[in-house]
Amino acid sequence: MISTVSRDAALIVTAAGLIVAAVALVRTRRAPLALALLLDFFTAAALLHLAGPPTWPALGAAALIIAIRQLASHALTAARGRRHG
Amino acid sequence: MSLADGFGEHNLEDVVNVLVQVVEAAGAAIIFVGAVIAFVRFLLVAFRREGMDPFAQIRLDLGRFLVLGLEFQLAADILRTAVAPSFTELAQLATVAAIRTALNFFLGLEIKEETKLVRANKAAVAPVAAAAPPTTGAAPPGTPAQPP
Numbered sequence: 001m002i003s004t005v006s007r008d009a010a011l012i013v014t015a016a017g018l019i020v021a022a023v024a025l026v027r028t029r030r031a032p033l034a035l036a037l038l039l040d041f042f043t044a045a046a047l048l049h050l051a052g053p054p055t056w057p058a059l060g061a062a063a064l065i066i067a068i069r070q071l072a073s074h075a076l077t078a079a080r081g082r083r084h085g
Numbered sequence: 086m087s088l089a090d091g092f093g094e095h096n097l098e099d100v101v102n103v104l105v106q107v108v109e110a111a112g113a114a115i116i117f118v119g120a121v122i123a124f125v126r127f128l129l130v131a132f133r134r135e136g137m138d139p140f141a142q143i144r145l146d147l148g149r150f151l152v153l154g155l156e157f158q159l160a161a162d163i164l165r166t167a168v169a170p171s172f173t174e175l176a177q178l179a180t181v182a183a184i185r186t187a188l189n190f191f192l193g194l195e196i197k198e199e200t201k202l203v204r205a206n207k208a209a210v211a212p213v214a215a216a217a218p219p220t221t222g223a224a225p226p227g228t229p230a231q232p233p
Contacts (some may be wrong), residue, residue, distance in 0.1 A: 016120060020128075023128065040151075043188070047155065054177045066188050
C-alpha cells in the first residue's frame with residue numbers, strides 16, 4: 001500500500017523537478033542552477049521510491065542518483081570557486 | 086507462563102510492522118510536502134523576478150525537509166531490523182540504511198555550505214543597500230529646494 005502511494009508521489013515529484021528545472025533554465029539562463037534544482041527534486045523522488053519494503057533496483061537507482069548528485073555538486077562548487085577566484 | 090508465550094512473537098511482529106508503516110509514511114509525507122512547498126515557492130519566485138537569492142533559500146528549505154524525512158525513514162529501518170527474518174532482507178536493510186545515512190551526511194554538508202553562501206550574500210548586499218541614497222519619497226523638512 002505505502003509503496004504504491006510513494007511511487008505515485010515520486011512520479012509527481014519527478015515531474016515537478018522537470019518543470020522547475022525547465023522554468024529555471026528559461027528564466028535565469030543558468031544551467032548549473034537548473035541542474036542543481038533538478039537533482040534536488042530527483043533526490044526527493046528517489047527517497048520516496050525507497051519508502052516501503054526495499055528492492056534491489058530501487059536501491060540501485062537511489063544510489064546512482066545520489067552519486068550523480070554528489071559528482072555534480074562537487075563540479076558546480078569547483079566551478080563557482082574558479083569563477084570567484 | 087512467560088511474557089513471550091502470552092504475547093507471542095507473531096503479535097510483536099505485527100506491532101512492529103504497523104509501527105514501521107506509520108513511521109515510514111510520516112517520512113515519505115514530510116519529503117513529499119517539502120517538495121510540493123518548494124515547487125510552489127519556486128514558481129512564485131520565478132515569475133516575480135526576485136533575483137537569485139530566494140532560489141538558494143528554497144533549496145535550503147527543501148534540503149531540510151529531505152533530511153527530516155530521511156531521519157524518519159532511518160528510524161523505520163531500525164525498527165524493521167527487529168523483525169527481518171532472512172539474511173537477504175537484512176542485507177537490503179543494511180544497504181538502505183547505508184544509503185540514507187550517507188545521503189543524510191552529504192545533505193547536511195550541503196545545507197551548511199549553502200547557509201554560509203546565503204549569509205555571505207546577505208552580508209554583501211546589506212552595506213550596499215544601506216549606503217544607497219533613497220530613490221523615492223519627498224525631501225525631508227528643512228531641505229533647501231534644488232535649483233532647476
